[in-house]
Amino acid sequence: MMRKWLVVLILLVGSLSAFAVEGKDESRENRKLVYKVDIKDEIGPSIWRLVKRSFDRATDENADVILVHMNTYGGMVVYADSLRSLILNYPKPVWVFIDNNAASAGALISIACDRIYMREGANIGAATVVNQTGDAMPDKYQSYMRSMIRATAQAHGKDTVMENGQSVIRWKRDPRIAEAMVDERVVVEGVTDSGKVVTFTPHEAMQYGFCDGIAENVAEVLQKEGVTNYELHEYKPTTMDRFIGFLISPIVQGILIMIIIGGIYFELQTPGIGFPLVAAITACLLYFAPLYLEGMANYVEMILFVVGIILLLLEIFVIPGFGVSGVLGIVCVVASLVLAGIDDFTFDFLPDFTSAIIRSLFFVVSCSLLSLFGSIWLSRKLFGSRRLNFALHAEQKVEDGFVGVDMAAKEEIGKEGIAFTNLRPAGKVMIGNEVYDAVSDTGAFIERGKVVRVVKYQAGQVYVVMS
Secondary structure (H helix, E strand, O other): HHHHHHHHHHHHHHHHHHHHHHHHHHHHHHHHEEEEEEOOOOOOOOHHHHHHHHHHHHHOOOOOOEEEEEEOOEEEEEEEEHHHHHHHHHOEEEEEEEEEEOOHHHHHHHHHHOOOOOOOEEEOOOOEEEEEOOOOOOOOHHHHHHHHHHHHHOOOOOOOEOOOOOEEEEEEEOOHHHHOOOOOOOEEOOOOOOOOOOEEEEEHHHOOOOOOOOOHHHHHHHOOOOOOOEEEEOOOOOOOHHHHHHHHHHHHHHOOOOOHHHHHHHHHHOOOHHHHHHHHHHHHHHHHHHHHHHOOHHHHHHHHHHHHHHHHHHHHHHOOOOOHHHHHHHHHHHHHHHHHOOOOOHOOOOEEEHHHHHHHOOOOOHHHHHHHHHHHHHHHHHHHHOOOOOOOOEEEEEEEEEEOHHHHHHHHOOOOEEEEEOOEEEEEEOOOOEHHHHHHHOOOOOOOOOOEEEEEEOOOOOEEEEE
């Protein structure tokens, strides 16, 4: 009898265990993966990069829904357009929880989402395109924004509703109301009079179809959507993300520009590959690389920078003096730095294009001048120079052994000597105990101390080649 009850007990325990495991597996199968994406800063390249990476990661993890946690006053229209296109074309549901603010570009992004929830006291609207000072841009920019936000509202289609006992087909989100968020001239009866841009509170937004519910936090949003069994994932910026964010900060960008300009200046003083050139190249890579990754710069700016450097090198080593090549080189370098500081979308559409160019130009020129004056001061401290040295200007006195070339220099043709200074291509050579003005006959750079041979004399100078 005891053995019989023992067998029954074992079978009972096994059945309960199997049921528990089956229930656990079923629970896991029904659990939804919710991917939360934060938009809590000005809409710009960094937010675009973060959101794009978050959506890609959500796709890789096969998330069931994406929940945008928003609190923004707006930002750049071009990036807002990219974000709303990303949301509209995403195959899975995208919901948004407006935690206080969805103004301007934030309103456009919110309207693109499938479901909109707002916290008490939050607002959505005021999507007029403005410049950096807050003034409305000309009508062609408003027209572009009106069309964009109207198309975004229409993308959600229409609903059939009962009105006065009859079924009526209406837009789920009225495109005219969305348009009125941009242009104060748009009149929507019962919603706004002419002269006022639409901005909704949560209850007003619910009344007119621009909010699906009021919630105090993300958990409550999911509860109202009937999602109770879920995992909440969120993209965490990597070390590389933080490093790129550090490099594109204005302070670091300014320091990098100063290192680039300072490195070029010191390289002009001491031709040849040395520390100043290495520092300038390193700063150049750190300046352009993150901007390229953020989509603000492309290969055009980098090519322009390289062309500018080549023109400056030609001016230093090939073309004597400081002329067209040097000026064009400086223009190309400055232009590349200025254009790299403006996002790559600028040439397609940017309301404050002119002000963006002016701001970037002012920033680059200010940093360049600060670097230049600092380099001159440091050069004086290190080398005792009292001049703005872009070429060799050291005073060479007769009592120090320097003499001008006279007719006797003709007798030196065919003789060998040494380069007393760098010849780039002009400089000084020493033949015997005499120092002469000299020019490299081939135009090639001749380093100080190299053995040279005089091949001709012309216009008060000897012409030499490396022996």
